[in-house]
Amino acid sequence: xxxxxxxxxxxxxxxxxxxxxxxxxxxxxxxxxxxxxxxxxxxxxxxxxxxxxxxxxxxxxxxxxxxxxxxxxxxxxxxxxxxxxxxxxxxxxxxxxxxxxxxxxxxxxxxxxxxxxxxxxxxxxxxxxxxxxxxxxxxxxxxxxxxxxxxxxxxxxxxxxxxxxxxxxxxxxxxxxxxxxxxxxxxxxxxxxxxxxxxxxxxxxxxxxxxxxxxxxxxxxxxxxxxxxxxxxxxxxxxxxxxxxxxxxxxxxxxxxxxxxxxxxxxxxxxxxxxxxxxxxxxxxxxxxxxxxxxxxxxxxxxxxxxxxxxxxxxxxxxxxxxxxxxxxxxxxxxxxxxxxxxxxxxxxxxxxxxxxxxxxxxxxxxxxxxxxxxxxxxxxxxxxxxxxxxxxxxxxxxxxxxxxxxxxxxxxxxxxxxxxxxxxxxxxxxxxxxxxxxxxxxxxxxxxxxxxxxxxxxxxxxxxxxxxxxxxxxxxxxxxxxxxxxxxxxxxxxxxxxxxxxxxxxxxxxxxxxxxxxxxxxxxxxxxxxxxxxxxxxxxxxxxxxxxx
RNA sequence: GCGCCAGUAGCUCAACGGAUAGAGCGUUGGCCUCCGGAGCCAAAGGCUGUGGGUUCGAUUCCCACCUGGCGUACCA
Numbered sequence: 319x320x321x322x323x324x325x326x327x328x329x330x331x332x333x334x335x336x337x338x339x340x341x342x343x344x345x346x347x348x349x350x351x352x353x354x355x356x357x358x359x360x361x362x363x364x365x366x367x368x369x370x371x372x373x374x375x376x377x378x379x380x381x382x383x384x385x386x387x388x389x390x391x392x393x394x395x396x397x398x399x400x401x402x403x404x405x406x407x408x409x410x411x412x413x414x415x416x417x418x419x420x421x422x423x424x425x426x427x428x429x430x431x432x433x434x435x436x437x438x439x440x441x442x443x444x445x446x447x448x449x450x451x452x453x454x455x456x457x458x459x460x461x462x463x464x465x466x467x468x469x470x471x472x473x474x475x476x477x478x479x480x481x482x483x484x485x486x487x488x489x490x491x492x493x494x495x496x497x498x499x500x501x502x503x504x505x506x507x508x509x510x511x512x513x514x515x516x517x518x519x520x521x522x523x524x525x526x527x528x529x530x531x532x533x534x535x536x537x538x539x540x541x542x543x544x545x546x547x548x549x550x551x552x553x554x555x556x557x558x559x560x561x562x563x564x565x566x567x568x569x570x571x572x573x574x575x576x577x578x579x580x581x582x583x584x585x586x587x588x589x590x591x592x593x594x595x596x597x598x599x600x601x602x603x604x605x606x607x608x609x610x611x612x613x614x615x616x617x618x619x620x621x622x623x624x625x626x627x628x629x630x631x632x633x634x635x636x637x638x639x640x641x642x643x644x645x646x647x648x649x650x651x652x653x654x655x656x657x658x659x660x661x662x663x664x665x666x667x668x669x670x671x672x673x674x675x676x677x678x679x680x681x682x683x684x685x686x687x688x689x690x691x692x693x694x695x696x697x698x699x700x701x702x703x704x705x706x707x708x709x710x711x712x713x714x715x716x717x718x719x720x721x722x723x724x725x726x727x728x729x730x731x732x733x734x735x736x737x738x739x740x741x742x743x744x745x746x747x748x749x750x751x752x753x754x755x756x757x758x759x760x761x762x763x764x765x766x767x768x769x770x771x772x773x774x775x776x777x778x779x780x781x782x783x784x785x786x787x788x789x790x791x792x793x794x795x796x797x798x799x800x801x802x803x804x805x806x807x808x809x810x811x812x813x814x815x816x817x818x819x820x821x822x823x824x825x826x827x828x829x830x831x832x833x834x835x836x837x838x839x840x841x842x843x844x845x846x847x848x849x850x851x852x853x854x855x856x857x858x859x860x861x862x863x864x865x866x867x868x
Numbered sequence: 869g870c871g872c873c874a875g876u877a878g879c880u881c882a883a884c885g886g887a888u889a890g891a892g893c894g895u896u897g898g899c900c901u902c903c904g905g906a907g908c909c910a911a912a913g914g915c916u917g918u919g920g921g922u923u924c925g926a927u928u929c930c931c932a933c934c935u936g937g938c939g940u941a942c943c944a
Binding site: 347349351352353355356360362365368369374375399400401402403446448483486487488513602603604605606615618619620621622623624626628629630632633654655656657658659660661681683684686688691724725726728729730732734737741744745746748749751752753755756759760761762763764767801804805809810813816817820823824826827828830831832833867868 | 870871872873874879880881882883884885886887888889890891892893894899902903904906907908909924925937938939940941942943944
């Protein structure tokens with residue numbers, strides 16, 4: 319049952335009895351106080367009414383209480399606290415019901431239909447196929463994946479998309495870079511492009527091609543060879559990206575190729591639409607978009623004076639394509655180097671005829687890798703890039719995902735490799751998984767001693783504070799999920815799960831589960847099982863494993 | 869210059885506008901005859917960068933400033 323709705327309804331009734339009608343009931347907050355002495359649920363309603371009623375909050379709270387009718391098995395005590403809070407202490411009748419509900423709902427506990435099936439698309443990572451994935455991509459992958467999980471759990475219809483920039487100048491540069499390295503392996507000197515890609519992986523790709531196909535490409539014209547090698551290299555990079563995402567547990571619903579978009583002349587449709595709305599003009603031989611009228615700081619070029627569509631124009635066409643596919647809300651996760659790009663893209667979405675709120679950009683802030691307490695310096699030009707591959711190979715998928723989710727996505731993240739790979743008490747991932755493994759062990763131990771979990775067992779033996787605190791926290795799970803989804807704040811989940819694990823460990827140390835007291839054992843096994851359900855459901859959203867033993 | 873992000877315990881970070889600002893790590897001291905000690909308990913540690921404002925109430929919202937990171941293309 320939802321105790322917050324129950325209390326809100328009762329308070330509303332009380333207010334009506336007091337003759338208070340014109341009041342924003344949505345502003346009434348029912349929340350869990352931070353401090354135990356303040357009860358299990360608390361409301362600020364009396365404080366909100368001070369200006370309207372011109373009385374002290376305490377006086378108002380007293381009047382509300384006089385007209386409040388509550389079920390005494392659910393709410394054991396109600397108090398008024400100093401500024402004017404009304405604090406509710408919940409009863410065991412309520413707590414037992416919570417455990418029952420969790421056992422009954424099992425994997426569905428935490429799910430809701432709050433989102434009403436609205437179709438979301440989240441586009442993330444979308445790294446250029448001209449090089450290996452870096453650490454920011456790893457963060458974006460974890461965040462995007464968890465966001466989609468969260469949105470789906472609360473009843474949206476969300477899907478994952480990876481955009482492959484497989485067209486344009488950078489792909490030509492890729493072909494030229496590989497071609498130059500390839501040729502030098504056969505003793506030919508082909509100039510390396512000025513803005514080419516210098517990483518070791520370019521030589522590796524060239525070497526692989528040389529081993530596989532020999533010198534067959536040396537006879538081609540430079541143009542033909544570069545074109546061919548570019549296609550081979552591209553396919554290979556995309557394949558590598560797909561493989562690593564799969565290992566990382568991120569399964570995109572769609573890998574969208576820019577080249578397909580270009581083939582369909584989608585840019586022309588955008589230009590035609592913008593022309594019809596008088597949103598473009600020509601100047602200095604280029605075609606400009608009047609985005610300064612739509613919130614951007616200046617107008618931007620859509621077609622260069624060379625007649626080439628800009629990346630921006632193609633990107634507009636891509637976002638139009640997303641809407642055309644029926645998505646109602648788009649979320650893009652971008653790197654910090656693209657935040658200046660947000661206003662123009664928002665302008666474009668509006669120009670396409672969609673409401674501004676239908677398009678969100680979340681900037682995934684940068685990641686500092688730390689090793690031995692020192693920031694690992696990364697320089698793209700020098701080819702010193704820590705690859706996503708190295709990180710997940712070194713620290714493992716569970717730890718990597720957990721650490722990337724563990725921060726607000728708008729915050730810079732210090733990723734300490736030593737901590738992430740440590741298998742000690744320093745590592746919060748193990749703290750959570752240890753709680754889960756311990757639960758599995760207790761259930762196993764009980765079975766071995768002839769006591770099977772009975773989900774219909776009498777729960778009245780539960781009476782300790784440690785039990786009640788744990789149940790109270792378990793009960794917050796659906797609310798945390800909703801909050802995390804609504805605010806696009808995946809980091810709330812690790813925080814919450816750490817609390818659950820801590821309360822469980824505390825309970826474990828204070829309350830012997832499997833004992834000679836059969837009735838108490840059965841009741842506590844139900845609580846242990848309920849905790850297991852919450853941890854498992856939380857792990858599933860974060861995408862980390864739930865080990866039965868460690 | 870303009871824009872974005874951040875500034876909270878020694879360190880890494882939390883805190884839908886709420887009450888005495890919380891965790892983890894690190895430090896100090898306790899707890900295994902007992903379902904897993906990868907655990908538990910306790911102590912110490914703070915003028916929430918600075919100054920104003922809005923509010924019954926501000927770490928949170930607004931303005932100004934300081935510090936750090938990033939961005940500011942007819943590149944992608």
